[in-house]
Amino acid sequence: MIQSIIQFMRRDVTRGVAGTILLKVGSGAFAFALFSLAARTMSPDGFGIFATWLSVAQIASVVGLVGQEALLVRFLNEYQVGNRLDLTKGVLRSSLKISSIAMLIVIGAIAIVANIKGNGWLLILAVSAYTAVNAGLMLGSQVARSLVSILMGEGNREFFWRVGVVLFLLAILLGHGRLEPAALFAVMTIAMSVSLGAQIVSVAKALPDLRGTTARSEPSRWRSSALHFWIASALEAANQYFDVILVYWMLDPATAGVYFAASRLANIFAMLSAALYSFGARRLPSLYFSNNHQEFERTLKLMAEVTGLCVISGLFLIWIGGPYLLNLFGPHFAAQHWVLIVLAIGTAIQAAGGPSAAILQLTGHERIYVPVVAANVALRLVGFVVLIPWLGVLGAAISATVSLALATIALNVLCRRRSGVDPSILALLRFGGSKRGTFAVRGADTGD
Structure with missing residues (x-):
């Protein structure tokens, strides 16, 4: 058994997936520290306002990119393989x-809406600046991940800048200071700007000399793919962040802060999904477009093995240590352990489903992905309207988990039918969980 484990860890794909997951876990740990320290240095209502505007800014960043971040991943890989x-x-x-x-x-639009709502100009300016820099970092991370490395892309997007912000918040907490949401947005924006600058420099060095190259366009392909990527990414952002806005609107700022804290902790599994997406987005498209069937399937199988181990250990951590982790945000957060457990079940199911969304999007099947995500958002919104008046914040968690579980099942069924492979951990329970040779590059051209 020990020899098998050692051999498993020596595999190149295992090391790649494990390294990406460790990066995501590290960034998640610093995100947890950032939000818990922010909750400790703000009033309950202040933290709820910060969490709500952070969710608005995240959605706005995705909407403002109009699908270009996913478009670049899709076509840069294709053009690199073809040396175009x-x-x-x-x-x-x-x-x-x-x-x-x-x-x-x-x-x-953000500035106009915030002004109508009566927010101060400092908060409006801080949120607007954060939205712009965050969008730049999202776009830059996709290019850096494809052309440089996962560390340069994801590390600068989610890890390095948070270290400085956490140190700043620690200083405020130890000095018994208090923070307003606008001040924290400003500090985060400054730290993220440094990471964005590092990404720009690294990408400029990694790009081939294009000065003498005449740019060519494929506008019809780009427009079609960008539209589907845009709708899908906007719906994904709504799935992840719109919950907090609705809880803020239907209940109160303090409860929105509690839901935000629980959802960030439950994202231990969403981090796993994001790590799989990051690794898959760098490795799988080139294998797909070069028709390397055997390596494509081998990569998916090893990703499923790593995912299974992480899901089991993550659920154990949430069940046992959830109250202690919630208490780090403040005593009134610890009472919502069941909200955290319900949310964690949903994100665990999503992680166990594997990178089905990434495979569908990055191999040219983005059209069938959009309706599933749209149905997920619609079901979640209906659940919020029905369950929140009845069960409060727990109703919001139940709605989020049910919709996420159904969407994960649907995406896996579609992935198996369109690509011929099963990316979920269920593939480990059967022999020959993927059907060799059934995927083809035709979907990349048609967008079916």
């Missing part, structure tokens, strides 16, 4: 131009 420098230059220029214009429009 002209199209590489074209898609980079097009994406930067479109996302820049769209972000200006979105930031203007």
Whole structure:
């Protein structure tokens, strides 16, 4: 058994997945520290306001990118395999131009809405700046992940900048100071700007010399894919962040802060899903477009093995240590252990489903992905309206978990039918869990 474990850990895919998961876990730990310290340095209502505007900014960043971050991952991998420098230059220029214009429009809309709601100009300015820099970091991380490394992409997006913010919050807490939401947004924006600068420098060095290359475009393909990526990413962001906004609107700021804290802890499994997406987005598309069937299936199988171990250990951690982790946000947070457990069940099911969403999107089947995500959002909203008046914040957690579980099942069924592989951990329970040779590159061209 020991020899088998050693051999398992020596596999290149295992090391890659494990390294990506460790990066996500580290970034998640610092995110947890950031939010728990923020809750300790703010009033309950202040933390709820911060959590709500953070959710608004995250959704706005995704909407403002209009699908260009996923578009770059999709086409940069294809063009790199085909050594198409002209199209590489074209898609980079097009994406930067479109996302820049769209972000200006979105930031203007945020400022107008915040002003109508009566928020102070300092908070409006801080949230707007955070939204812009966060969008730049999201876009830059996708390019850096494809062209440089996962560490440069995801590390700068989610890990390195949080270290400085956590140290700042520790100083405030030890000095018995108090923070307003606008001040924390400003500190986060400054730290993220440093990470964005590092990404820009690394990508500029990694790109081939494109100065003498004439940019070519495939506008019809790009527009079609970008539209589906945009809708899908906006719905995903709504799935992840709109809950807090609804709880804030239907209940109160303090309860929104409690729900936000519980959902961030439950994201221990969402971090696993994000790690699988990051690793899959870097490795799977090139295998798909080069028709390397055997390595494609081998990678999925090893990803499923790592996922199974993480899901089991994560559920044990949430069940035993949940109250202690919630108490780090404040004494009144610890009473919501069942909210955390319910949310964790949903995100655990999503993680166990594997990178089905990534496979569908990055291999040209993004059209069938969008209706599933839309149905997930719609079901969750209906559940909120029905269950929150009856069960309060626990009703919100139940609605989120049920909708997420149903969406995960649907995505896995579609992934098996369209790509011929089972990306979930259930593939480990049967021999030959994937059907060799059934996936084909035709979907990448048709968008079916």
